[in-house]
Amino acid sequence: MIPALMPNYKRADLAFEQGEGVWLTATNGRRYLDFGAGIAVTSLGHAHPKLVKTIAEQAAKVMHVSNLYRVPQAEALAELLVQNTFADSVLFCNSGAEANEGMVKMIRRAQFENGHPERTSILCFDGAFHGRTLAMISATGNPAYQKGFGPVVEGFDHAPFNNTNTLREAITPHTAGIIVEPVQGESGIKPATREFMEGLRAVCDEYGLYLGFDEVQTGVGRTGKLFAHEWYGIRPDVISVAKGIGGGFPLGAVLATEELARHLTPGSHGTTFGGNPLACAAGVTVLEEILSPDFLEHVRTVGDAFGKMLEDVVSRSEGVFDNVRGLGLMRGLHCVPPVADVMQAVLDQGLLTVGAGDNVLRLVPPLIVTEAECREACERLLKAALSLKASAAQEKVS
The missing domain is CATH 3.40.640.10 (Type I PLP-dependent aspartate aminotransferase-like (Major domain))
Known part of the structure; x- marks a missing residue:
């Protein structure tokens, strides 16, 4: 039987019941850092x-x-x-x-x-x-x-x-x-x-x-x-x-x-x-x-810092990522493995992202995101990359 919702979306088996700022809480109680923002939509974050x-x-x-x-x-x-x-x-x-x-x-x-x-x-x-x-x-x-x-x-x-x-x-x-x-x-x-x-x-x-x-x-x-x-x-x-x-x-x-x-x-x-x-x-x-004072300056400052953090992620990712793209809080990491595999590994680390063409992982957090939250996201990205690398090495051995 076809589901009540038409099958035109490939949905992750994940549902959210509450959000605050750049965080979403799933129905299973796990909290996720949201760097997808509903595909660049929730500009002021959740429950502003x-x-x-x-x-x-x-x-x-x-x-x-x-x-x-x-x-x-x-x-x-x-x-x-x-x-x-x-x-x-x-x-x-x-x-x-x-x-x-x-x-x-x-x-x-x-x-x-x-x-x-x-x-x-x-x-x-x-x-x-x-x-x-x-x-x-x-x-x-x-x-x-x-x-x-x-x-x-x-x-x-x-x-x-x-x-x-x-x-x-x-x-x-x-x-x-x-x-x-x-x-x-x-x-x-x-x-x-x-x-x-x-x-x-x-x-x-x-x-x-x-x-x-x-x-x-x-x-x-x-x-x-x-x-x-x-x-x-x-x-x-x-x-x-x-x-x-x-x-x-x-x-x-x-x-x-x-x-x-x-x-x-x-x-x-x-x-x-x-x-x-x-x-x-x-x-x-x-x-x-x-348009309030300092808001766009905040986006530029945090966006520039985020770009530098992502460059560091690329350099430490052991070849999982090979370059950073974009500006402000519209960023992309070009992936070497299939981006779908990277997205799943990142999701396993509690970070929400969006796929894009050309094998790119898209990062578009709410505009209220802080440098500390960007740093947390980068730590999770790096953990996901190294986890993927370790899994690939294990499969090669076996």
Whole structure:
């Protein structure tokens, strides 16, 4: 018999009943150090007092009214985002894939309204991950995600990531815009180079294209800036946001300049749940915390220290890990053994992590993590590595 939950996830036989800060307690009573954060989602950690209070108080008032009416909580969150970013206007939704869909529609609509209805194609990059809707698996371009779902959605082209030499030849008369992750997360924590990012902006300006950044995983403080594109000094036209913006409550957003946002007129796009009072109340609390004095400085300081600690882990891992990737609190360890084996060994040590492409172990703890907790995580990583090495040696002997 098939289980009540569809079998599309390969779940560990582990369930959690309580969390606090960067720790989770399983139903069997064991505590785990959480360096997965629900795949870079629980930005303020578990059971953050302010976020819990906000959600409880808002839930007791009104959770949902729909976008047929004004939503003051959405207006407040949009104002916060506009005041602290490049954007002039914000669209709220529920998830990263939905935010990316909204970004694509916005780019195409703006080109149409500006007299270029032929410009409908979006240039994406090899190794990207933009979500699992039918359009976004086409934008991602990975055959593994497309298998069995019929023809790919038209209008997505691909070029090599971090290669400025191939950019111009990838532009066609039908190109409307470019979408890129400042740090490719799912494919193995691969940051874009400054040269590449500057090249993207230059090409968009030259050809009249719109530049969109997928900041679903890199945004909301994850890399030590509010958004990762800030590290490059590049101004986007539009970005997609989700994951950490709700601190664990489902919330996504598209941030855009007026040049794009003004074309999303009534009836052109919509969502039932997006921007509802409960989600946006949570988002306001999360953003206020992240924008509070010293919060992002804490992420940068701890992230830099964590990077150095991971380099030490690599040097002492006896060849289990061979390099560290990423920035801020978005890090990856490239594994020599299969990453699935490493993840299990790390889990046995009471540390939660996330796998990524290119045989990388992803480490994305809550942004409130301390250097001491990072040090504890590294000790567990090293124990797991040496345990794997010892098991391999034992199997060789036997």
